[in-house]
Amino acid sequence: MTNNPLEGIGKGEFAELVEMAFVVFEVGVGEENLRDVEVVFCEELFVAGHQARLAERGSLRPAIITLGVATVLGFWSAYAFSGAGILPHLPFLRPALIAICTIYALRAAALPLMLGRMPDRSPGFLVWSSVIVLGFAVVHGVGIWLNWARLGG
Numbered sequence: 001m002t003n004n005p006l007e008g009i010g011k012g013e014f015a016e017l018v019e020m021a022f023v024v025f026e027v028g029v030g031e032e033n034l035r036d037v038e039v040v041f042c043e044e045l046f047v048a049g050h051q052a053r054l055a056e057r058g059s060l061r062p063a064i065i066t067l068g069v070a071t072v073l074g075f076w077s078a079y080a081f082s083g084a085g086i087l088p089h090l091p092f093l094r095p096a097l098i099a100i101c102t103i104y105a106l107r108a109a110a111l112p113l114m115l116g117r118m119p120d121r122s123p124g125f126l127v128w129s130s131v132i133v134l135g136f137a138v139v140h141g142v143g144i145w146l147n148w149a150r151l152g153g
Contacts, residue, residue, distance in 0.1 A: 076100050083143055083151060094144070094151040101140035109136035 035090040051062040056084050090096070111130040115123060144151065 028146060080140065080143070083147060085147075085150070089152070094148075097140060097144050098152065100146060101137055104133045104137035104140060 038042040051065070052121040054140075078087060079093065079096050079100060082093055108130045111126060114121070114126050116153055118126065
């Protein structure tokens with residue numbers, strides 16, 4: 001028996017679950033409000049004002065930053081899936097997961113400092129991204145604790 005929470009769910013069934021989640025969200029919000037929700041969600045959570053204005057002017061900087069962040073998160077996800085036993089054991093798994101968990105926790109803890117020193121950033125973006133990375137830190141920490149022996153040294 002593995003720790004894979006998706007074990008037994010076929011790709012088609014998983015796609016159906018994701019599609020059902022989007023339909024439930026659309027019905028709950030109402031189709032007429034969906035565009036407003038998308039705009040607020042994207043502006044407040046993802047693009048954070050300044051980067052959105054740069055992108056509107058045709059700057060490549062937001063795309064390059066996004067690509068860099070996505071690449072780092074992709075590697076971190078591979079380590080998380082390896083720690084969960086879904087992917088093969090990666091090198092330096094335990095120290096890498098500890099480092100990743102610590103970075104997430106430090107980023108979340110930096111919220112008060114960022115709110116005071118980054119007045120040009122959307123407070124909504126800063127708060128929500130801090131809540132999200134705090135959740136990541138907690139999940140990683142619990143996973144490390146539960147799988148300590150299996151993660152190796």
